[in-house]
Amino acid sequence: MTEHEDGLLSLLEAVEAFEREHDVAERFNFFDAVGMKTQEIRHSRFIGYLLNPSEAHGLGDRFLKAFLLDVVAVHPEESPLSRLTVAVADLSGAFVYYERDHFDITIHVPTLRLLVVIENKIRASERDKQLSDYRDRAKVKYHEDNFMGVFLTPDGYDGEDGAWACIGYRRIKDTLHRVLREAAPHPRIADAIGDYLHLLEREVVVSEELVNACKKIYAQHRQAFDLIIEHGQVSALGEAFKTFAQDVSEVEAFSTRPNDVFFVARDWLTAPELQVADKERWGSSFPAKFWFHREEEKLSLCVEVGPVLDGSSFDRARFVRELRARFKEKDKKFKSSFTRIRTYKAKVEDDLDPEAMHSEMVRLWRQMGANEAIDHVFEAAKASVAP
Known part of the structure; x- marks a missing residue:
């Protein structure tokens, strides 16, 4: 038996135990049906x-x-x-x-x-x-x-x-x-609500415990996962972003989903005084991000500001205003957690292949300003650090 086969078999055993422990094995669910x-x-x-x-x-x-x-x-x-x-x-x-x-x-x-x-x-x-x-x-x-x-x-x-x-x-x-x-x-109603809660926990709001368990399995079976990813299916958006990141080498993804890719500029992460975001809620230590979102026949690219850690010397309100000025958006009331600065959109085919998706990504990126957009965010962030 090869090393790869050993790794995949070990992964299968870990996944079976994971399904039993976290109740995520395939079972009948009315809302799935x-x-x-x-x-x-x-x-x-x-x-x-x-x-x-x-x-x-x-x-x-x-x-x-x-x-x-x-x-x-x-x-x-x-x-x-x-x-x-x-x-x-x-x-x-x-x-x-x-x-x-x-x-x-x-x-x-x-x-x-x-x-x-x-x-x-x-x-x-x-x-x-x-x-x-x-x-x-x-x-x-x-x-x-x-x-x-x-x-x-x-x-x-x-x-x-x-x-x-x-x-x-x-x-x-x-x-x-x-x-x-x-x-x-009534038991039938209770069962229906139970099915709905199970659906939410699996598809909409995954628990921190489940996320940590997934990370643990991945850390223990990284080689097997890499093998599956290399030869398995990936979303057109994720595949397209790989090529996009090769073209725009200044950026890197920090989180991906089937219909979303969240990414930042590497330079943003080099300034210690700017690592002020609430990473648990935001996913990145830097308080702004770009993200591509795929929705049926639409692709969008957004620049957004996230939550900042309590007690930080970073002026989030000024950061939002600085970005709005640089991206030529009107200033308006905003909340203290998540603030979209600007969104660029393109109409795309529903069954777009990765190559065509990549072309649309590049077009939206240029529309946003390309590397100038990276500079806008970095400069606005540096201007928002309290003296």
Whole structure:
């Protein structure tokens, strides 16, 4: 038996043990069967069903109340209601709508004169001014109600409109776990919610424990993994970026997904005073990144600023303003965690091969300014270090 065969067999044993320990082995899941995984419309429908106190799920208004309490807790300054008001309110008369006025989920609570609009994004990205446009539309059409906007994403990503509360799917998962324990619904409903939670944990919000276990297996079986990667399937985006990084040798990827590649300039990492980002939340020690995102027939390239460590002498607000000036973007209100500076987009074929994808990447990179964009970020960062 060759060394490669030994390594692959050892990896198979490790993977089998990993599947048993973390419950990720293939098993029937209703939501897998209906092709849900990352389809936003179907996630919205199921979440809306559980939020609706009139549905026959046995949760009553428990999940709706817990959800609204979470929203007020993460965004108290923009909330029209206090947590106490929500906690003592009878929400059993709430109405839930789907795709009404193009809003993913709309919740109307007449007793509180409250209109909750949920914009759900799993793989897609926020369109330019989408949240502010939705807020303006809701306030005009439903002017008698108090507006509460919720931007729901896998990691609680901050939208461009600061009036929206940003909620991550991890919070949805944790809240559902708690409500499921407290409500004890019908077994069939409990099974369905269990399937949904399993889907979230596997496809949308992977736990830190699972990530660490994956890293451990990779460290122990690196050679076998490298062999699989070398001869196995990779996404067209990832394959195209390999060629892109050869052309643009100044950059390197620090995280990749099937539809995303996050990368930085190597020079950015050489300045110790600029390694101020919250790496656990951001993935890199430098507070800005570029990233390519593939979404059906669209490819985008974004420059973005992430969260900075507490107590840092780095002026994040100035960094954002400096970048907006250099990338010729208007200054506007922004949050303290994730701020997109500018996004460049291209329409592409759905079945684009890596070579064609690489060409589109290069075109977007040149549109952004190529190496000048790297310099813009570096100079803005250096100008944002407190003296």
